[in-house]
Amino acid sequence: xxxxxxxxxxxxxxxxxxxxxxxxxxxxxxxxxxxxxxxxxxxxxxxxxxxxxxxxxxxxxxxxxxxxxxxxxxxxxxxxxxxx
Amino acid sequence: xxxxxxxxxxxxxxxxxxxxxxxxxxxxxxxxxxxxxxxxxxxxxxxxxxxxxxxxxxxxxxxxxxxxxxxxxxxxxxxxxxxxxxxxxxxxxxxxxxxxxxxxxxxxxxxxxxxxxxxxxxxxxxxxxxxxxxxxxxxxxxxxxxxxxxxxxxxxxxxxxxxxxxxxxxxxxxxxxxxxxxxxxxxxxxxxxxxxxxxxxxxxxxxxxxxxxxxx
Numbered sequence: 530x531x532x533x534x535x536x537x538x539x540x541x542x543x544x545x546x547x548x549x550x551x552x553x554x555x556x557x558x559x560x561x562x563x564x565x566x567x568x569x570x571x572x573x574x575x576x577x578x579x580x581x582x583x584x585x586x587x588x589x590x591x592x593x594x595x596x597x598x599x600x601x602x603x604x605x606x607x608x609x610x611x612x613x
Numbered sequence: 614x615x616x617x618x619x620x621x622x623x624x625x626x627x628x629x630x631x632x633x634x635x636x637x638x639x640x641x642x643x644x645x646x647x648x649x650x651x652x653x654x655x656x657x658x659x660x661x662x663x664x665x666x667x668x669x670x671x672x673x674x675x676x677x678x679x680x681x682x683x684x685x686x687x688x689x690x691x692x693x694x695x696x697x698x699x700x701x702x703x704x705x706x707x708x709x710x711x712x713x714x715x716x717x718x719x720x721x722x723x724x725x726x727x728x729x730x731x732x733x734x735x736x737x738x739x740x741x742x743x744x745x746x747x748x749x750x751x752x753x754x755x756x757x758x759x760x761x762x763x764x765x766x767x768x769x770x771x772x773x774x775x776x777x778x779x780x781x782x783x784x785x786x787x788x789x790x791x792x793x794x795x796x797x798x799x800x801x802x803x804x805x806x807x808x809x810x811x812x813x814x815x816x817x818x819x820x821x822x823x824x825x826x827x828x829x
Binding site: 543571582585603 | 645666688737742809812
């Protein structure tokens with residue numbers, strides 16, 4: 530990554546990975562990636578990073594936590610505590 | 614406007630929650646229907662909890678944030694104008710609640726205006742070792758999973774909520790902007806910088822692994 534030359538592309542990488550870049554931008558970026566090993570590594574490892582993040586399990590909101598929340602509701606949860 | 618003396622109606626008892634759309638649920642919440650509260654919790658608490666957990670880093674704190682979020686939402690349901698979805702509005706309350714708690718827990722906590730992360734030029738990547746060549750089994754170990762989890766938890770606060778809502782919860786840019794009171798452009802910038810930040814952080818771990826791997 531050589532600074533100014535690659536910086537322009539760096540800001541486009543998310544759009545590129547999300548397939549939101551225009552066709553012309555995508556073509557230009559792919560041309561750059563073919564010639565720039567550092568940017569190619571950045572794109573590949575960024576893609577892999579997102580894959581790993583998406584593979585994380587979703588922490589569950591346990592039935593016990595749900596019960597505690599329901600029990601915490603006051604008899605009338607629609608009454609503001611400051612109201613008369 | 615605060616309500617008082619509202620009790621659950623017989624109609625609410627008879628209600629079939631499975632037939633409700635969001636509008637109907639909101640109508641029932643506005644009418645003070647307690648069964649609608651339980652339904653709202655059932656639908657939205659898991660996602661609100663995930664945001665709270667990523668923000669707070671502790672299950673107990675996250676549970677407290679969820680509780681405060683729903684209580685605040687039910688009390689303020691008359692002020693919900695419906696410009697965003699109910700879920701987006703709940704995220705907004707949860708995010709604000711979590712920020713307030715973080716400030717109480719860490720008085721020196723400064724969640725906004727880190728120019729290095731939000732403004733100016735995107736920091737250039739420093740870790741440029743290609744670790745994608747690692748065998749798949751190296752990405753599937755418990756240690757690797759913990760590294761990824763820790764990396765998300767360590768995201769700078771200014772980037773974390775955007776990343777969680779946009780990347781992990783699948784909200785659109787516009788919904789995330791609405792939930793966090795940001796411009797769409799700020800959401801796009803923060804999401805991009807969060808991704809690059811995580812890449813940099815995980816590159817430290819996986820590059821070591823790749824360098825230590827036997828040739829061949």
